[in-house]
Amino acid sequence: MSTYLLHADKRLAAEEKQTFMSNAPTYEIDLKAFWRDPYPDLKAMRETAPIAYVPQLGATLLTKRDDIFVNEKLIEYFSSDQPEGLMTVLMGQNLMRKDGAAHMAERKVIFPAVSPKAVKTVWNAKFEELTKEVLQRVKPSGRADMVRDIAMPISGEALKAITGLTNMKWQEMDRVSQGMIDGCANYAGDPDVEARCHDCTASIDRHIDEMVPILSETPDMSLLSVQLQAGLSPEQYRANVKLAISGGQNEPRDVIAGLIWTMLTHPDQYDLIKSGQFTWLNAFEEYSRWMSPVGMSPRRMTQTYAVNDVTFDPDDRVFLMFGSGNRDADIFEKPDEFDMNQDCSASIAFGAGPHFCAGAWAARSLIADFAMPLIFSELTGLHIDGPVEFGGWAFRGPLALPVAWDA
Amino acid sequence: MPAISVTWVLPDGNSRTADVQEGHNLMEAAVSNGIAGISGDCGGALACATCHVAVLEGSESAKTCGEMEDDMLDMVDGERSETSRLSCQLIASSDLDGIVLRIP
Numbered sequence: 001m002s003t004y005l006l007h008a009d010k011r012l013a014a015e016e017k018q019t020f021m022s023n024a025p026t027y028e029i030d031l032k033a034f035w036r037d038p039y040p041d042l043k044a045m046r047e048t049a050p051i052a053y054v055p056q057l058g059a060t061l062l063t064k065r066d067d068i069f070v071n072e073k074l075i076e077y078f079s080s081d082q083p084e085g086l087m088t089v090l091m092g093q094n095l096m097r098k099d100g101a102a103h104m105a106e107r108k109v110i111f112p113a114v115s116p117k118a119v120k121t122v123w124n125a126k127f128e129e130l131t132k133e134v135l136q137r138v139k140p141s142g143r144a145d146m147v148r149d150i151a152m153p154i155s156g157e158a159l160k161a162i163t164g165l166t167n168m169k170w171q172e173m174d175r176v177s178q179g180m181i182d183g184c185a186n187y188a189g190d191p192d193v194e195a196r197c198h199d200c201t202a203s204i205d206r207h208i209d210e211m212v213p214i215l216s217e218t219p220d221m222s223l224l225s226v227q228l229q230a231g232l233s234p235e236q237y238r239a240n241v242k243l244a245i246s247g248g249q250n251e252p253r254d255v256i257a258g259l260i261w262t263m264l265t266h267p268d269q270y271d272l273i274k275s276g277q278f279t280w281l282n283a284f285e286e287y288s289r290w291m292s293p294v295g296m297s298p299r300r301m302t303q304t305y306a307v308n309d310v311t312f313d314p315d316d317r318v319f320l321m322f323g324s325g326n327r328d329a330d331i332f333e334k335p336d337e338f339d340m341n342q343d344c345s346a347s348i349a350f351g352a353g354p355h356f357c358a359g360a361w362a363a364r365s366l367i368a369d370f371a372m373p374l375i376f377s378e379l380t381g382l383h384i385d386g387p388v389e390f391g392g393w394a395f396r397g398p399l400a401l402p403v404a405w406d407a
Numbered sequence: 408m409p410a411i412s413v414t415w416v417l418p419d420g421n422s423r424t425a426d427v428q429e430g431h432n433l434m435e436a437a438v439s440n441g442i443a444g445i446s447g448d449c450g451g452a453l454a455c456a457t458c459h460v461a462v463l464e465g466s467e468s469a470k471t472c473g474e475m476e477d478d479m480l481d482m483v484d485g486e487r488s489e490t491s492r493l494s495c496q497l498i499a500s501s502d503l504d505g506i507v508l509r510i511p
C-alpha cells in the first residue's frame with residue numbers, strides 16, 4: 001500500500017522516539033479518520049502489512065483473524081499484566097489485567113454471577129422487566145434518540161443489577177463507564193480527562209461502600225455480592241466491579257442501537273427474522289462480527305517472540321484487533337457486509353483466549369431475547385428520523401440514532 | 408507419552424478417529440485435527456462453550472460434568488443432551504481410550 005511505502009523513512013524517526021517496538025513494518029494512520037472509520041486502514045494492513053507498527057497508537061497491531069486467534073492464547077508471551085498501563089493505574093489491577101492462575105482464580109469467583117445458568121435463572125426475569133419499563137417510559141413521546149434514550153438505559157439498568165450497584169442511577173452508570181474508558185485511552189495525558197476519570201472511580205467506590213453492608217446482610221448473585229461471599233479483598237472487588245462497568249455498559253448499548261439501525265437499513269435482513277428463518281441471536285452474532293463493539297484488546301510482550309516474519313521484543317505493546325480479524329477475507333465470505341446467510345462462527349467479537357468476555361451470556365440474552373424483540377414489538381412503525389453517525393475504533397457504535405414510531 | 412483413540416461423529420454423520428497423546432484435552436485434539444464445529448475460542452478456560460460435545464460411548468466419569476461446566480452447558484448452542492460435556496475439560500487418559508464424541 002502506498003501509505004506504507006511512503007512512510008518507510010518515517011519509521012526511522014519513530015524508532016528513535018519509541019525504544020520498545022517490534023521490527024514490524026510501519027503503517028501510519030490519521031487518528032481522526034481512523035476514529036471515524038478504521039475499516040479501510042485495517043483492510044490495507046491485512047493486505048500489505050498484517051502485523052504492523054502504528055506510531056500514532058504506539059503499538060504493533062495484529063490484524064488477521066487467525067494470528068489473533070492463535071497468539072492470544074499464548075499468555076506466556078502475550079501478557080495481560082500491564083502494570084504501567086492506564087487501566088491498572090487508574091482503575092486498579094482487575095482480573096482482565098492478570099494472567100494464568102491469578103486470573104482464573106478470580107474468573108472462578110465471579111462465574112456464579114455471570115454464568116449461563118445465572119443468566120437463565122436470575123437475570124432474564126430482571127432483563128425483561130427493565131426493558132419493558134424503559135420502553136413504557138419513552139413510548140408516549142413517539143420519538144427518541146435510540147442510543148441515549150433507549151439503548152443506554154436498558155444497558156445501564158441491566159448492569160446495575162448484574163454488578164449489584166442498584167443504588168446507582170443508569171445515567172450515572174453511563175457517565176462513570178465513559179469516564180473510565182476515556183481515562184484508559186488518555187495516552188496524551190490530558191489532566192481534565194484524568195481528573196474526570198478519578199471522579200468516576202470515586203463515585204463507584206462510594207456506591208460500593210454503600211452496598212457492601214446491604215449485600216453482606218442479604219447476599220445475592222450480583223458480581224459484588226459473589227466476590228464478598230468468596231472473601232476477595234476490597235482492592236480486588238473494587239477493581240473487578242470497575243472493570244465490569246467499563247466493559248459492560250457501552251457494548252450492549254452500542255449493539256442494541258447499532259442492530260436497530262442495521263435492521264431498519266437492511267429490510268431484506270429484517271424480513272429473514274420476521275419469517276423465522278433466522279433468530280435475533282443470529283443477528284446479534286453477525287452484527288458483532290461486522291461492527292465489533294470491542295475493536296481491540298491490548299497485550300504486553302514478556303519476551304522475544306516471532307510471529308510470521310515479525311520479531312517482538314520484551315515490553316512491546318501489542319493490540320489484538322478483533323474488529324479487523326472479524327472482517328478477514330480469508331475467513332469470511334462477505335467480510336464487509338451484514339448478511340446472516342454467511343457463517344460467522346469464526347467471529348472473535350468476544351475475544352479468543354482465556355479473557356473471553358465474562359459478560360457474553362448476559363449480553364446475548366439481554367439483547368437477543370429481550371431488547372431487540374421488545375423494541376420492535378412495543379414501538380410499532382419504528383423508523384429512522386434523522387442523520388446517523390458511527391464512531392470509534394477501540395469501541396465502536398452509533399453516536400446517535402434519531403428514531404420515531406406510531407405513538 | 409502413550410496415546411488414546413478418540414472418535415468424533417460429525418453433524419453430517421461421518422466420523423473421524425485420531426490418536427491423542429495422554430494429558431492433552433479433547434478440545435485441543437479436535438482443533439488440531441481440524442474437526443469442524445469445535446473452535447475452542449477461550450482456549451480451555453471454561454468461558455466460551457465452543458467445545459461442546461455429547462459423549463456417545465465412554466465411561467460414566469467421561470459422561471459426568473463438573474459443577475462449573477454444568478452451569479456453562481445451560482446455554483450452549485445446539486441441543487444439550489444427558490451426556491453433554493465441554494471437551495476442553497476432558498483430558499486424554501487411558502480411562503478415555505476409545506471414546507466416541509458427537510458434535511452437536
Ligand code: HEM
Nearest residue numbers: 096247248251294297349350351352355356357358359363
Ligand atoms: C455485546 C456485548 C459485549 C461484547 C461484544 C464484549 C466484548 C468483550 C471483549 C472483546 C473482551 C476482551 C476479551 C479478550 O481480551 O480476549 C471482553 C472482556 C470482558 N467483558 Fe465483555 N463484552 C460485552 C458485554 C459485556 C458485559 C455486559 C459485561 C458485564 C456484565 C462484560 C464484562 C466483561 C469482563 C469482566 C471482561 C474481562 C474478562 C477477563 O479478562 O477474563 N462484557 N468483553
Ligand code: FES
Nearest residue numbers: 449451455456495
Ligand atoms: S474451550 Fe472454551 S469452554 Fe471449552
